Amino acid sequence: MNTTKKISLTVNGVSHEHDVEPRLLLVHYLRDVVGLTGTHVGCETSLCGACTVLVDGQAVKSCTLLAVQAEGSKVTTIEGMAHDGHLHPVQDAFWEHHGLQCGYCTPGMIMTAAQILERNPDPSEEEIRNGLEGNLCRCTGYQHIVQAVQCAAKKMAAKTAVAR
Amino acid sequence: MAENYVGKRIKRTEDPRLIQGLAHYVDDIKLPDTLHAVFLRSIHAHARIKKIDTAAAAKAPGVVAVYTGKDVQKIGPVPCGAAVPDMKSPEHRVLATNKVYFVGHPVAVVVATNRYAAKDAADLIEVDYEELPAVVNEEKAAQGGPVIHEQFGSNIAYKLTAGEGDIEAALKSADKIVKQKIINQRLAPIAMEPRGVLARYYPGEQELTLWTSTQIPHLARTQIAIMLGFPENKIRLIAPEVGGGFGSKLNVYAEEALVGWISMQTAKPVKWIETRRENLQATIHGRAQTGYIEIGCKKDGTITGFRYNVFADMGSYFQLLTPAIPTLTGLMLSGCYKIPAIQMNVTAVFTNKMSTDAYRGAGRPEATFVIERAMDLVAAELGMDVVEVRRKNFPRSDEFPFKTATGLFYDSGDYELALKKALEMANYAKLREGQRKARSEGRLVGIGVSTYVEICAIGPSAATPAGGWESATVRVEPTAKITILTGASPHGQGQETSFAQLAADHLGVGINDVTVIHGDTAVVQYGIGTFGSRGTAVGGTAVYLALEKVKDKATKLAAHLLGADAAKVSFKDGKFSGDGKQITIQEVALAAHLARNMPPDMEPGLSAIHFFEPKNFTFPFGTHIVALEIDRETGEIKFDRYVAVDDCGKVINPLLVDGQVQGGIAQSIGQALYEEVVYDDQGQLITGTLMDYAVPKAAHIPWLELDRTETPTPVNPLGAKGVGEAGTIGATPALAAAVIDALAPLGVRHVDMPLKPETLWRIINQHKKAGAA
Numbered sequence: 001m002n003t004t005k006k007i008s009l010t011v012n013g014v015s016h017e018h019d020v021e022p023r024l025l026l027v028h029y030l031r032d033v034v035g036l037t038g039t040h041v042g043c044e045t046s047l048c049g050a051c052t053v054l055v056d057g058q059a060v061k062s063c064t065l066l067a068v069q070a071e072g073s074k075v076t077t078i079e080g081m082a083h084d085g086h087l088h089p090v091q092d093a094f095w096e097h098h099g100l101q102c103g104y105c106t107p108g109m110i111m112t113a114a115q116i117l118e119r120n121p122d123p124s125e126e127e128i129r130n131g132l133e134g135n136l137c138r139c140t141g142y143q144h145i146v147q148a149v150q151c152a153a154k155k156m157a158a159k160t161a162v163a164r
Numbered sequence: 165m166a167e168n169y170v171g172k173r174i175k176r177t178e179d180p181r182l183i184q185g186l187a188h189y190v191d192d193i194k195l196p197d198t199l200h201a202v203f204l205r206s207i208h209a210h211a212r213i214k215k216i217d218t219a220a221a222a223k224a225p226g227v228v229a230v231y232t233g234k235d236v237q238k239i240g241p242v243p244c245g246a247a248v249p250d251m252k253s254p255e256h257r258v259l260a261t262n263k264v265y266f267v268g269h270p271v272a273v274v275v276a277t278n279r280y281a282a283k284d285a286a287d288l289i290e291v292d293y294e295e296l297p298a299v300v301n302e303e304k305a306a307q308g309g310p311v312i313h314e315q316f317g318s319n320i321a322y323k324l325t326a327g328e329g330d331i332e333a334a335l336k337s338a339d340k341i342v343k344q345k346i347i348n349q350r351l352a353p354i355a356m357e358p359r360g361v362l363a364r365y366y367p368g369e370q371e372l373t374l375w376t377s378t379q380i381p382h383l384a385r386t387q388i389a390i391m392l393g394f395p396e397n398k399i400r401l402i403a404p405e406v407g408g409g410f411g412s413k414l415n416v417y418a419e420e421a422l423v424g425w426i427s428m429q430t431a432k433p434v435k436w437i438e439t440r441r442e443n444l445q446a447t448i449h450g451r452a453q454t455g456y457i458e459i460g461c462k463k464d465g466t467i468t469g470f471r472y473n474v475f476a477d478m479g480s481y482f483q484l485l486t487p488a489i490p491t492l493t494g495l496m497l498s499g500c501y502k503i504p505a506i507q508m509n510v511t512a513v514f515t516n517k518m519s520t521d522a523y524r525g526a527g528r529p530e531a532t533f534v535i536e537r538a539m540d541l542v543a544a545e546l547g548m549d550v551v552e553v554r555r556k557n558f559p560r561s562d563e564f565p566f567k568t569a570t571g572l573f574y575d576s577g578d579y580e581l582a583l584k585k586a587l588e589m590a591n592y593a594k595l596r597e598g599q600r601k602a603r604s605e606g607r608l609v610g611i612g613v614s615t616y617v618e619i620c621a622i623g624p625s626a627a628t629p630a631g632g633w634e635s636a637t638v639r640v641e642p643t644a645k646i647t648i649l650t651g652a653s654p655h656g657q658g659q660e661t662s663f664a665q666l667a668a669d670h671l672g673v674g675i676n677d678v679t680v681i682h683g684d685t686a687v688v689q690y691g692i693g694t695f696g697s698r699g700t701a702v703g704g705t706a707v708y709l710a711l712e713k714v715k716d717k718a719t720k721l722a723a724h725l726l727g728a729d730a731a732k733v734s735f736k737d738g739k740f741s742g743d744g745k746q747i748t749i750q751e752v753a754l755a756a757h758l759a760r761n762m763p764p765d766m767e768p769g770l771s772a773i774h775f776f777e778p779k780n781f782t783f784p785f786g787t788h789i790v791a792l793e794i795d796r797e798t799g800e801i802k803f804d805r806y807v808a809v810d811d812c813g814k815v816i817n818p819l820l821v822d823g824q825v826q827g828g829i830a831q832s833i834g835q836a837l838y839e840e841v842v843y844d845d846q847g848q849l850i851t852g853t854l855m856d857y858a859v860p861k862a863a864h865i866p867w868l869e870l871d872r873t874e875t876p877t878p879v880n881p882l883g884a885k886g887v888g889e890a891g892t893i894g895a896t897p898a899l900a901a902a903v904i905d906a907l908a909p910l911g912v913r914h915v916d917m918p919l920k921p922e923t924l925w926r927i928i929n930q931h932k933k934a935g936a937a
Binding site: 021023024031032035036037038039040041042043044045047048050077078079081082087091094095096098100101102103104105106107110125126128129130132133135136137138139140141142143144145146 | 826
């Protein structure tokens with residue numbers, strides 16, 4: 001497997017250009033080539049969601065996407081969620097509501113939670129639980145995560161109201 | 165002592181790094197020139213290895229080395245730290261030599277410059293196997309047939325009888341005896357971070373550093389030193405950020421020693437990261453008990469005796485604590501009831517499966533499950549309410565310490581109080597009324613109650629394989645910043661926060677002035693680790709007692725500096741007062757380090773170390789109540805209520821306690837309703853990915869209504885009992901009971917877990933057919 005392919009993409013707003021093996025998974029590209037290790041691998045079969053990132057604004061599981069498929073796209077990882085020293089409201093809410101214990105699923109959970117709120121700014125408990133279908137957590141029992149997403153929804157709504 | 169932090173819902177200090185993706189789990193640590201190891205594992209459950217051809221793999225691009233069993237004979241066997249009288253202990257080499265014993269058994273390891281190349285090369289290894297008949301069912305395996313470890317002549321690892329009282333007489337004196345076969349199915353712990361090891365050997369310094377995802381850094385270092393025949397004090401073992409354990413990382417694995425050894429051979433850093441498939445195949449499983457209960461009762465519900473005959477599936481080898489797990493079941497068979505005679509007869513059996521070992525609760529959930537099912541069956545037999553039969557057999561709160569017929573002394577408890585609170589929260593009478601109405605409409609509505617006690621704060625050293633104490637160092641730095649070194653090894657429990665809460669209140673500083681360090685054997689004094697709900701109750705107590713020592717010294721020094729009598733010096737909010745004068749902890753800390761004006765008998769510095777040895781276990785308890793309905797058409801469960809009242813003694817941080825209970829209940833929902841490790845008749849692992857092994861998702865968990873009672877333990881000065889396993893112990897029987905209660909109108913008295921929709925749908929349909937016929 002000596003053939004490589006040049007890809008260029010942006011990750012958290014920074015442009016990257018690399019020669020990669022066509023079979024290189026996006027998650028390994030992010031972790032091993034770009035050096036952003038916040039995105040985790042929990043199952044390598046796209047079931048646990050620990051590797052969730054945003055590609056052009058869509059939450060995807062980066063363990064089942066090849067790096068070459070992300071050519072030309074804008075990727076956001078957990079490291080790109082906080083801005084100017086301020087946590088993203090979802091990050092802040094996970095902290096406040098103890099939405100994490102070991103923290104391994106947390107980056108993927110936060111990316112998915114942010115996506116849920118982008119699609120539906122005021123989700124019900126049931127909608128949150130169904131929205132988290134692709135992300136497994138073994139520590140929390142999800143209740144604090146659900147509360148964190150509810151709290152983040154409120155924070156974001158308040159922010160939007162102020163902006164108006 | 166001011167309680168500014170203890171008892172409050174304090175946000176965790178460890179979270180900022182975790183929520184920003186900035187923490188370092190093993191695979192996040194990158195060293196230059198790292199080689200990557202990939203294991204070739206057995207595809208058969210039981211086979212003789214006739215030949216292994218590694219030539220093509222060794223020549224593959226990027227490959228540095230390939231090792232098989234014969235190359236690694238110098239590495240000592242994988243350790244078992246538990247002993248049961250007359251047990252047969254098979255030698256457990258790090259790689260298979262003549263035979264493979266389970267699907268996933270490591271046969272060879274390929275080391276290459278990157279993990280893709282290593283994986284490619286592993287596919288080029290050819291193994292010639294002679295398949296042997298697989299031993300899968302533990303009950304059949306005990307009776308005869310093919311033998312896994314031929315030198316033992318049978319598959320029985322040990323037989324053990326435990327318990328006190330005259331069981332025969334007790335059962336004879338009963339008005340009724342209820343019998344039932346009950347299975348606690350095999351489960352996989354599934355920490356979200358799989359296992360992983362990074363090893364770096366410096367030949368010049370002769371130092372081996374191992375980063376490994378473990379719950380027991382010091383114990384693992386000791387064992388790996390023995391396996392490698394390398395001095396313990398030349399090994400630095402670091403448990404970096406650890407992504408969950410649940411007992412699966414309370415172990416010493418072949419891969420940990422082997423990766424260290426490869427680094428010593430190659431003089432390069434070597435990394436191995438487990439895949440989820442490997443995790444399901446070759447990380448310990450839990451539970452796996454097939455039991456038969458006999459419980460005797462009087463007509464009024466009084467229990468006279470309880471017998472549990474059990475086949476315990478060991479898997480093919482002993483891991484660190486494998487044979488000890490059923491003995492923990494034996495200890496907890498009395499539940500929270502007065503039972504004059506208890507007997508457990510264990511037949512521990514080898515099978516061609518992965519080893520079982522400690523999975524969250526480790527033997528105690530099995531005990532709680534069978535005694536709680538037994539109480540339900542007694543209630544059904546006598547036509548009593550499940551609550552009344554429990555109440556009838558509770559010890560009163562003034563009967564503690566309460567001695568059981570399993571040889572334990574329960575420290576403190578008020579079982580009636582927790583039960584009463586839960587019944588009120590759930591409005592039990594109304595739930596039953598609703599059930600009667602629903603049943604009259606033909607709906608399958610069930611209510612389950614479990615009252616449980618568990619054993620925590622493991623434990624006194626005399627009752628623990630490798631020391632049951634814990635250590636702590638408290639260091640007050642010259643700037644009065646506090647450093648705590650704990651021998652516990654938290655991996656999600658939040659003790660960086662709860663220990664900082666203890667220190668901040670004790671020494672009158674802010675919580676952000678405290679740093680808690682754990683998991684690095686080069687930095688932290690020897691310790692035992694985090695398991696058995698011991699982190700706070702044992703590890704936290706060590707911290708507390710070290711804080712006491714530090715405060716004591718600081719008070720004496722303050723008195724000296726103030727020119728006051730130490731007995732008359734008071735300490736509040738970080739200030740020592742005496743003789744009308746004040747001095748801050750910051751000034752005392754600096755004075756202790758400058759050491760220009762010390763009392764003549766006092767050493768400079770301001771730090772203390774404490775090794776805490778608990779005198780007993782602790783026994784948290786509680787009541788869980790579940791109300792649910794089964795959909796007759798699909799077999800799916802819809803929860804109505806989930807109410808739990810848990811008593812874990814004094815609480816340092818209620819936010820963290822809620823998190824522990826919620827997570828534990830979710831894992832119980834997994835065992836009760838969804839999860840099972842399935843091997844087929846040939847010993848093939850059918851549940852080899854997370855597609856087949858059903859870990860509960862968010863939508864599977866109902867809203868959990870939690871409350872607490874608080875009965876402090878007299879065993880430690882914190883009064884804290886521990887809470888890590890309460891959920892997995894208390895919830896499973898309540899969940900199963902609710903499902904079985906829902907099916908009771910169909911004549912069902914017991915169904916084995918997991919109670920998945922398919923199972924329930926079949927039962928409902930069979931009943932329909934039988935009714936039609």
